[in-house]
Amino acid sequence: MAVDILAKIKQEISYQVGQELGIGQDLVYKVIEYPPREEMGDLAIPFPALGKKPQNLEVKSRFVKSHSLSGPFLNLKLDEAQLFKELFSSLDQDYGIERVEKPRRIVVEHTSANPIHPLHIGHLRNSVIGDALVRLSKARGHEVITRFYVNDSGRQVAILIYGLSKLGYPEPPKEAKKDLWAGTVYAMTNIILEIRALTDELKTVQDAEYREKVTKRDELVGLASEIRSRNQEYFDRLAEAIRDDPDPEGKIADIIRKYEAGDPQIKEIVRKYVNYVLDGFRESLSKLNITFDEFDYESDLLWSGEVKSVLRSALSSRARIEHKGTEALDLDKYLDDEVRKELRIPAGLEIPPLVLTRSDGTTLYTVRDIAYTIKKFLTSKADQVINVIAEQQTVPQIQLRAALYLLGYPEMAKNLVHYSYSMVTLPGMTMSGRLGRYVSLDEVYEKVKQAVEEKTKDRGQVNIPEIVNSAIRYALLSVSADKPITFNVGKVTNFEQNSGPYLQYTYVRAYNILSKFTGEISLDVDYGDLAGEKRRLLLAIAKFPETFKNSADSLEPEVLVSYLRYLADTFNAWYDKERVLQEQDEKKRMTRLNLVKGVEIVMRNGLRVLGISSLTKM
């Protein structure tokens, strides 16, 4: 079992200082920080934060080499020899991967794209973040279940099925990627329907509105001709069939209704095509080593009666109201300030009522999501459910928590986390799955792959997929989730310092030094050698357990990413200046080998929990 040496040292120091000042150890521990500049020391205690200002203070610890008062700070310099000895005598392969004392059961739902078109770079951010959260939490010792919610009973799937019906329910060509193929049919059908709807509207409007709609229709017609080029035969057949259909909207509503009711014929059709698209998703995500434990179909919740039961409970709730002639829940009225705070609902937000049913009696997405959330908590016996969902759904997610609370599931409401992330945009283009306008995950993957192939073409056997994976993951994980990203392929294929491949490359350097050393790495070292970057490396290695805990517990992969970047920079700066294997002095060589070993282990473990493989050559 690896030990967090730095935590041990900080505890010892805070105990000492606490005794001297007559305050609690925990309080001191909490305020210990790292000075901004090296020459100040390795640790600092700001006295005002403790409400004390001692004249002089003795810190007696074998780990502390010296200390000095500087303004309001007590600066401590650690004894690198003691730290080194303690750290490397207990270093093992799992170093830094600190497990929690009380593991929890955590469900992470992520990606959950509509099964009607291929995954695009917006979903990619969701998948990569979700997967990193899964890996971080698992490494921390939690039991994690990964789930994908299949939205198979909405209007969008119905549109796809409607389009397919007009084509006589064709099979995708053998060589085609099935999600891509379905996405084309969906976008064609949708555009044709939208144009038709707009054309109908033109008959009843006039003047400014008329001109606006004409412009909009012209745009759609332009897009239509673009998408027609993907498959002219499909497009022309769809256009003709939909033109001849007296009531497409009725047919689509019919599909939704029959599917919700579990009509065996439509069930078989819908499931077949939805599963084709899911096959495509799995194929794309497997390239990034992303998998799921469960795929949960929205329709199963309808057929099993789980949605009905939620609806019944909602209809008998005291919060039930009539809203615009239909059934709804008033989520605003019955939650006091304290509850809102507990549920992380902004104080100033007027929560919109939750509409429960359409006038034809069918249920809406959020109602089904209530049922799904309950299912996630119950079937996995989860302590916490994390939904990785775009920021656009902030309000619906709030409605969800509020509704759970009101319907008698306050614990679930409190333990449901919306892990929000901001949009991914493309330079000079807005994406729209509805209109078939997007850059798919597969395209991004291929572009990055080409760049990697170009870069490695003279290097023999190299694990190209793992380099592509690291470049993509790093690009999406190094930016905090709540920042919007403009996805720039040029940047992702730049494998210089700020990149996943840079980290992998650093690992390769460390690994190769170790692989060329045939002896035994011992602790018979020269502590005097621990200066400059080597001392910095020692400190950095010592900080890894704390950084990992921080990153995992706060669900912030970017914290770990920045740390690994710093470690790599420090290692590379040293690597260029001094030799390890060629060092003549045996004890110095041994000092350095230990440090390289430390970097190797930390880099490998750190990358692993981000879903990035450490390669031994590249």
Place this chain on the structure above:
RNA sequence: GGACCCGUGGCUCAGCCAGGACAGAGCGAAGGCCUGCGGAGCCUUAGGUCCCGGGUUCAAAUCCCGGCGGGUCCGCCA
């Protein structure tokens, strides 16, 4: 109009939640470093009113209030 998120060198970001000492990186720019463990590397230099204005504090990029700018949402869509 209301709510939420974002605003840090020319560009892209870290640091903000848990306030602390002259604000860190990368890209781009200028100039250097390959007889040595893999140059996807290293070393210099230039470049910053941390959006603005108040407030709290011994201490504010960080917390609070008010603005400004950008994004997102406010549907019997999901």
